Amino acid sequence: MIDAFALLLTILVLVTAGWIAVARDTRAVVFGFIGYGLLLSLVWVLLSSVDVALTEAAIGGGATGILLLRVAARLKVEPHPAPGRAMRISVGVLCAIVTAALAAIVLTLPDPAPSLAPLTAEHLASTELGNPVTAVLLAYRALDTLLEIFVLLLALIGVWSLGADRYWGGAPAEWNTGMPAPALAFLARILPPFGIVFAAYLFWVGADEPGGKFQASTILAAMWLLVVMAGILPMPQTGGRRIRAALAIGPVVFIAIGFAGIPMAGGFLAYPEGFAKPLIILIEAALAFSIVAALTLLVAGPAEQAPRS
């Protein structure tokens, strides 16, 4: 049985995606992309993956959207020749074939579906966590999460290295020169306390319910960006000591606990019996600092102001 809401949502997602792919006005398309992220997160809620829905809304739609808005505003649009009709038709046919093949796979997925859920449930008690997704991220597949934070930091190093040499260690370009809009200044003073409380809640509840460090960190990064955009705080210096320490603490704590697991529990990233939950919370807390700093700085871009001493 298909629920009418699910059908409507599917049509909306596909139409928005189609519009994003072909519409002319790039700025409008970036706004559309943020809306698309929110629609997609509703699909995730209907798929009972609330953890993924939160991540999609916060990072997939929100953070990517702000980043692309900043870039779209500065990108010089060069007139490109549009591809001819023959090209459009042949690419359309190719893409239709890809979609049809994937649809055929979806319709013939094995039933009953293979699942790792029973294995996840079996050992969940030993991690003392209630949210199986957090258990996968930080216990069973902790190595993936460790590598993921490295990817985030490597991307940040890549972004920084695209700045001019003379600005190395300086702050990224200001968003707003001159007076910020009154509504923005007001929101930037009102929202952060609520944002911080909500992020703390999401962080803590992530052990047992949907939520966790990534979703919480994205909210904190959004609050930081909001305050910076309103001109209440200056753009952070990319070479600042506290920023660099915040970026390093997550992976350092994660690796230290990982290596401590070799003598204590018999393997890299293994947790000793009875200490799994406190260690996981410690790793998540340290990672949260790094993720907040990395997300904020990735959205802000490379240094474009001379370093303040």
Added chain:
Amino acid sequence: MSTVTLFGLCGAGLVGIGLYGLIIHPEPLRKLLAFNILGGGVFLLLGVIARRAAAAGFDGDPVPQAIVITGIVVAFSATALAATLLLKLSDAGKPDGDAS
């Protein structure tokens, strides 16, 4: 057909739309957006596989769900790097450009 299958078809559609935009659109930033739509479709397919594998009292297989969360963050990192590269390319093309 169930709602889950419908979302699976939606994911397949998103992959096709993203691929089309990626190949057809001449503007680099739009290619980046199209690539994100393609990625969203792949994540959705994984989500459908996770939902179908609901067992042991969970509403879905937590392993693919966790992989999708990691995937979304990695996609964001790659998008940030690509967007900065595009800006750099665009700045380098300016006549009085600051390409240092």
